[in-house]
Amino acid sequence: MVLALLQSPPGFSPIDRTNEAASNQAANLAPHATPPTVTPLERLPLDKIKLPAGFKAEVYSFGHPGGRTMAIGSNGTIFMGTRQLGRVYAITNRDGKREVKVLLQGLTQPNGIVVKDGALYVLAINRVFRYDDIENKLDNPGPGVELTDKFNLPTEIHHNWKYVDFGPDGKLYVQIGSNCNICEVNPGIHGQIRRYNLDGTGMEIVARGVRNTVGFDWHPVTKELWFTDNGRDWAGNAGPEDELNRVATGQEGAFYGFPYCHAQGIPDPDIRKPNACAGVTLPAALTGPHSAGLGIKFYTGNMFPQSYRNVAFIARHGSWNREQEFGFDVVVARINGGRARIEPFMTGLLDEKTNMFYGRPSYVLQLADGSLLVSDETNGAIYRITYQAR
Amino acid sequence: MTFLFALFLAQASCASCHGEDGNSKIANIPSLAGQPEFFILNQLFLMREGVRPIESMKPLVKDLKDSDIDALAKHFAGLEPRPSGESIDPALVKRGSELAVTLRCASCHLPNFAGRQQMPRLATQRVDYLVHSMKEFRDNKRSGADTLMSNAVAGLSDADLTALAHYAASLGK
Numbered sequence: 001m002v003l004a005l006l007q008s009p010p011g012f013s014p015i016d017r018t019n020e021a022a023s024n025q026a027a028n029l030a031p032h033a034t035p036p037t038v039t040p041l042e043r044l045p046l047d048k049i050k051l052p053a054g055f056k057a058e059v060y061s062f063g064h065p066g067g068r069t070m071a072i073g074s075n076g077t078i079f080m081g082t083r084q085l086g087r088v089y090a091i092t093n094r095d096g097k098r099e100v101k102v103l104l105q106g107l108t109q110p111n112g113i114v115v116k117d118g119a120l121y122v123l124a125i126n127r128v129f130r131y132d133d134i135e136n137k138l139d140n141p142g143p144g145v146e147l148t149d150k151f152n153l154p155t156e157i158h159h160n161w162k163y164v165d166f167g168p169d170g171k172l173y174v175q176i177g178s179n180c181n182i183c184e185v186n187p188g189i190h191g192q193i194r195r196y197n198l199d200g201t202g203m204e205i206v207a208r209g210v211r212n213t214v215g216f217d218w219h220p221v222t223k224e225l226w227f228t229d230n231g232r233d234w235a236g237n238a239g240p241e242d243e244l245n246r247v248a249t250g251q252e253g254a255f256y257g258f259p260y261c262h263a264q265g266i267p268d269p270d271i272r273k274p275n276a277c278a279g280v281t282l283p284a285a286l287t288g289p290h291s292a293g294l295g296i297k298f299y300t301g302n303m304f305p306q307s308y309r310n311v312a313f314i315a316r317h318g319s320w321n322r323e324q325e326f327g328f329d330v331v332v333a334r335i336n337g338g339r340a341r342i343e344p345f346m347t348g349l350l351d352e353k354t355n356m357f358y359g360r361p362s363y364v365l366q367l368a369d370g371s372l373l374v375s376d377e378t379n380g381a382i383y384r385i386t387y388q389a390r
Numbered sequence: 391m392t393f394l395f396a397l398f399l400a401q402a403s404c405a406s407c408h409g410e411d412g413n414s415k416i417a418n419i420p421s422l423a424g425q426p427e428f429f430i431l432n433q434l435f436l437m438r439e440g441v442r443p444i445e446s447m448k449p450l451v452k453d454l455k456d457s458d459i460d461a462l463a464k465h466f467a468g469l470e471p472r473p474s475g476e477s478i479d480p481a482l483v484k485r486g487s488e489l490a491v492t493l494r495c496a497s498c499h500l501p502n503f504a505g506r507q508q509m510p511r512l513a514t515q516r517v518d519y520l521v522h523s524m525k526e527f528r529d530n531k532r533s534g535a536d537t538l539m540s541n542a543v544a545g546l547s548d549a550d551l552t553a554l555a556h557y558a559a560s561l562g563k
Contacts, residue, residue: 018494030498031536033428033508036435037456084432084536086441106440108533125533157533158541180541234494 018182018234018270025237031320032360032378036085038063039379045358050348051385054305057346060373060384061098064089068377069163069295070365071115073135078365078382079103079120080375081113083161088113088122090138091382103141111214112162112174116198123162123174126153128200150200154179154189163214168223171195171202177212182232182259182270191258193227193247207247209280211258215295215363219335220310224249226284226335228293228314231262233321240266242293243283244314244333244340254281284333285340290319291327295363301370304387310335313345315361315374325350328357330364330374346374346385396461403450404462412469420519424471426505431463442532474516478560486557489550493542503561508536513561520555521548 041062049057067080067089080089088104104110104122112123120134122144128151129144131137151174154160159177167173178191185191193207193216206225207213216227225247231240240262247254257280259271264286267276287293295315299308311332318328330346349359359376366372372385401410404422408414412423422430436442438451438459454462490496498509505511512520526532528543528551543551 027494027497028500030506030509031538033432035428036432036439037460084436084441084533086436086439106443108441109537155530156540157530158537158544161537180544 022269023234023236025234025321026323029321029323032318032357034066034084034377035380036065038065039381044376044379044381045349046383048348048358049346049383051346054390055385055387057374057383057385060382061091061100062379062381063100064091064382065380066377067375067380067382068362069111069113070363070373070375070382071113071120072365072367073115073120074118075135077135077138078373079113079115079134080382081111081122083109083111083377086110086124088120092138101138103138109157109161112164114164114166114172116166121164121172123153123164125157125160125162126151126155128153147200151196152200156190159212161214163216165216167195167225168218169195170198172198173206173216173225175210175213175216177214178210178258181234182268184259184271193225204252206252207245207254207256209255209258209260210245213245215293215314217296217298217312220298220300222249226296226298226312226333228287228296229256229283230292231290232259232268233290235269237289237322237324239263239286239289241286241289242291244285244287244293244296244312244342245281246284246338246340248338251281255279256281256283284335284338285342287314287331287333287342288316288326290322292317292319293327293331295365295375296333297364297366297372299366299372301366301372303370304372305389308332312340313364313372314342315364317360317362317377318350318357324352325355325357328360330361349376396458396465399458400462400465404466407446411472412466413472414474414516414519417516417518418522419516420523421471421474421515422466423469424504424514425466425511426507426509427463427467428507429463429505429510430466431459432508434459434462471511471514473514473559473562476517476559478517479556482553482556483560484557486553486555489546489554490557493554495542495554498538503558512558515559517552517555517559520558521551524551524554 066082066085069081071079078091086107090103092099107124110124114121120131122129128147131141131144156179158179163175173195176192178185212230213227229243231242260273261277261280265277293314294317316327319326328350332343332345333340350357360378362375362377374383407419408422414421503513527539
């Protein structure tokens with residue numbers, strides 16, 4: 001046993017330890033496919049989208065299959081990361097219309113993208129690239145500066161498509177997922193949020209015991225980090241529910257429970273430990289069973305009503321490990337200290353009667369005018385949400 | 391027109407390796423007959439994009455249009471899958487069937503391993519190709535359409551993978 005562990009690469013986790021019979025779920029649940037093909041304008045589900053009174057959705061862009069994460073350059077270029085298609089897109093404005101180009105391709109799951117000081121950072125599992133002055137090189141970005149060796153991120157791919165962003169401290173915050181559904185991971189390597197200096201030095205662990213966060217943002221007033229986290233699968237249709245978590249000031253490095261404790265204190269049925277929830281920072285809010293909350297952004301714009309100031313918009317990608325589908329929407333999290341209340345915002349993409357979905361909201365991004373972009377991975381489209389008082 | 395072109399392409403380029411009827415007779419080359427249409431389409435996209443680089447496939451996929459890929463996917467999905475003729479070891483089939491339950495293979499590939507959507511058909515696939523493919527996932531050489539496969543086979547021995555391959559290949563329709 002000891003020998004086997006020694007022979008394993010660092011950070012390597014044993015395979016899932018799930019009791020499939022105990023989950024009492026349909027055996028044929030499986031992840032949904034993402035089309036690599038373009039969904040034409042007339043087939044986008046715009047007419048399905050429902051919003052509160054005064055809000056309106058329009059198609060901002062389309063023709064970027066698999067586009068998920070969004071980052072904006074100072075000239076207004078929207079960069080989009082993907083997962084399996086391996087592309088990074090650049091979406092520019094010309095004469096009021098959007099132009100889509102494939103900026104990079106052939107990468108492994110380049111979900112981690114962020115822009116700072118004119119440079120685009122792309123994180124694809126363990127590989128890290130920086131493309132300087134990118135908005136002036138959209139036709140020929142070149143090979144970029146590869147920083148992979150400086151960051152030395154784990155190479156396991158599962159749950160390690162990255163989410164990255166720059167914090168108020170100017171450091172690069174990076175997701176390191178747990179590379180299984182439920183298992184013991186090496187806590188020194190997996191299940192974390194880390195922060196780094198731009199050159200890959202000065203690594204610090206900001207959050208531990210995180211199953212798989214693929215979205216975080218900082219509260220505009222408190223500057224505290226808030227992150228979504230996807231709960232485990234194959235433990236029943238009811239959850240454990242996904243989480244919205246806060247890293248309180250001074251609590252950097254706190255433990256959020258994976259794999260022993262989920263949601264508001266549910267011990268894991270497969271990975272057992274006495275006092276499983278002792279010392280665990282519990283979530284600020286639950287975000288629904290298997291709902292897959294991905295992108296989160298706090299709203300700081302002036303277009304939406306005052307009551308939306310400093311709320312967090314969360315894109316829920318939607319369930320797969322659940323017999324009755326759940327999510328496929330955008331919700332609002334209203335923050336009150338260390339707690340949050342979840343309310344519906346953008347709905348209509350899930351038909352509960354037929355158990356069919358029409359799109360998968362993945363990430364949100366606020367534009368300078370205060371409108372909100374929502375990416376739809378399934379349809380390779382971005383919707384823009386505006387508000388006008390009636 | 392495109393469909394005819396795809397048929398021509400399938401006969402001229404694909405058949406020499408993947409078989410006249412889409413059932414491969416060559417070691418480590420997969421059979422494509424009866425694969426889910428979306429699976430073939432998706433994999434050809436990933437090969438063309440360079441996400442799944444296969445040297446021998448590169449020149450064949452680089453100039454394919456989306457409509458060609460669509461037609462090829464329809465073509466191969468419509469062909470009848472047949473066993474490769476490799477010898478199947480009943481003891482390995484039994485061991486593989488037990489492993490498959492533990493690993494929950496059927497949740498994606500379905501109980502008859504016919505596959506669906508982005509998940510390939512495994513039933514009647516070549517044993518040697520299945521072993522080759524699962525090793526690639528295990529050894530982090532292939533990410534696949536979803537990363538779940540790399541997790542599903544993590545830590546398995548070559549003997550485990552061989553048993554799984556024998557079980558999958560033994561399944562009919």
